[in-house]
Amino acid sequence: MRFTTTRFTTERLKAARRPLAAALVSLLAAGSLALGTGGARADVLGTMEVAPRTGADTDGMYLTTSGPCPDNAPNIIMTVKGKGFEATPEGLGVVGNSPVTTYNVAPNGGLIVPLTLTMRDYASQAGFTELQGRYDFTLTCRTAFNPTSLGDFTASIWFTSNTRYQDTEPVTVTATTTKLTASPVTPVVQGTSVKLTAAVTPATATGIVRFLDGTTQLGSPVTVSAGTATLSTSSLAVGTHSLKAEFTPADPAVYGPSVSGPLSYTVKIKPPAVVTAAKITGTVRSGSTVTCSVSFSGATSVSYAWLKDGTVISGATAKTRTISGTEYQHKLACRATGKNTTGSTTSTSPSVTVALGPALAVVTRPSISGIHKVGYRQTAKPGSWKPAATSYSYVWKRDGRAITGATKSTYTPTRSDRGHKLTVTVTAKRGGYANGRATSVSVTIA
Template identity: 60%
Template sequence: MTARRTLTALLTAAVAFGGTVLLGAPAAQADSLGTLAAAPATGSDVSPMALKTSGTCPDPADYLIVSVTGAGFPAAGQNVVGNSPVSIYPSAGSGYEVPLTETMRDYANTAGFKTLQGRYEFTVTCRRAFGSDTYGDFKGSIWFTSNTAYQSTAPAVATTASLTMSPAGSSVQGSAVTFTAKITPSTAPGSVRFYDGTSPYGPPVTVTNGSAKLTSTALAAGTHSLKAQFTPANPANHIASSSAAVPYTVKLRPPTVTTAPKITGTVRVGSTVTCSVKFSGATTVRHQWLRDGTAISGATGATRVLGAADRAHKLSCRPSGVNSGGTTTATSPAVTVATGPALRATTAPAISGTAKVGSKLTAKAGTWTPAAQSYSYVWKRDGKAISGATKSTYTAVKADKGHKLSLTVTAGRAGFANGSATSKSVTVS
């Protein structure tokens, strides 16, 4: 009965002072004795609340006082239970159950503010009835998740995730690309999973000091939408978050030469040669032929028929492999173009006219491959050249009578060796 009367007197005194008991506040902070737990664990701003200590006050402390700190209350704390003998509180396991004299809304009104928010820490201080000596504290907290509702566990902390890429914006296929996720707060433990669109990219990466990195060379050519997703180690403590999508382009790697260029075929005038080369990754292969290192106008095919202008010059080819990522160019070794083969008669030369003394004979040059551009003539008597008889016509003389006349034609073409052929003979009468 005595304990109850004492508790009633203290509660009445608390009300008389507007819910704030100022009696005997401790002069100094003492050592921690343990923890406090709010009962009930969840409630509202106008619901009754008690604090359960994890232990009892040590000798010679036989009184306690309770204060609260947090948003709206004085920095030094506001008393919510005045200096009271520990004997009036019912046992709560190994400690005490200390009812608050008013509600949190009442205490907020007394302190002069309206919005209850965030964490509020209660301190039960063990002391004597008089004097300033204290003998240790029990501490515990509640969190207001709105102006009217509290809980006895810390709410999960919101996090933010951001993603940067290096190199920024774009890269070349096959080159190293680094994903860097920044997590705020930096103390939030957990892991980051990177995504390419909706598909995971790479394994989860542990967050260290607020950062997670992944370096890869396997990002495919094309456009991408990349993001980082943070998963907290303990969802009760932190909230998962995702970064904004980061657009990224991987350019196709320029073609690579897999077989070096070279000129194949017979390198002489009149022959067709080929610029032989192999590229990896090329969508188009372009060619340029060079003469003595200078580009030949219009010579842009994979093959080239060698002409007279090429004879005795250094010929090379310069192929280029092309794709959307760029152009790769290589040049073949140079080769010297040889003289073309001798012209060949496809129709033999012939002598036209009447083969008799005083008659004019005319040379028929015949046909040649490749086509001849010039001809020279040698008339012969019995197979021997007739002095001065080098024109396309010849008039038979007395010395020819009874002898055989023939004609040797030499055909010429620029870049080719000369070709020669002899007609059938005719007997002069």
């Protein structure tokens, strides 16, 4: 594949490496990858520039040669040697036998060659996990099928840790250690002033210490004096913290950085305190939804209970509830309990007498069924109501006036009703609610 620029971002390099990696795997599977592990080696033609110059073990890299391959060398391979790759004396192949024309050309005429995988990938292939020290890359200019080198380009990188590399040889620095202690000892109550002390060795190391709560910095960095840095804080929140001290040397060429081991530190809170006492809000009557209003400080959760005449109502554990008609004229109260890891605090509201609920509302109007003639029985259909009625009463009317004694769900018209309009008024009833009333559409009796 061809690359369109001489400078690549890491992202573009990763994208470029995928097809090259796939090609490498395919060639290896077919047993046709000739890495040129035999034959005489020619003189070094020049060096290579590593990009990026510093990076991580999982970063993609590409190397740019200081000049072109000889005209009689149409192909290249590249190998790497270093700690972990000793099993392959000639070095582990990191770029397979491929035509020079595969690669982009730098302004100096050199080749821009991306590695097919990352250094972490190569370490995994070789069966080791610790990248350390110097690693040497050799790009060999050669013919397609003759492993004899027609000239080499070389470059080196140094891993300063298992995950970080640079293209310059590191300067030897003095290692440091940092130890963190805290006073008073854990656990403490929220708001307590906690003194953190970082001891840096050797004591001659100069620099600053950052105190960390997880990844969050506590206060400002503190200058190390005679191997010690201290910080006092009262801002630790409730819970278990992982505290660390991170030392940064004033001169990284002389002393190395260090981080303390994590220090587990627990801050507890007092039992919750009532800020606003519990009370029932909303209209306290049958059918209404009411709320147990309360507030606590220091509570991590709040639970609720409702009481009828001082006795807990089974299953009523939500902050809000709809009052049942059976609670009419009874005393209703709510109880809230604030909880945290330390304890709990309860607040009970004053009792309130449940008032009569609103009148039942008609949903479907009452009606009269039957043959509307003298001598034929008329039947009242009560309609439907919200909430549902549990009983009904009836009043039959002739031309809007009540008919004496006509108070059942049925009525048989007499000759006195002939030619008159007949209606029925239904009264819907339910315990705890005011009665609802509705009148049917009139019918004319023939």
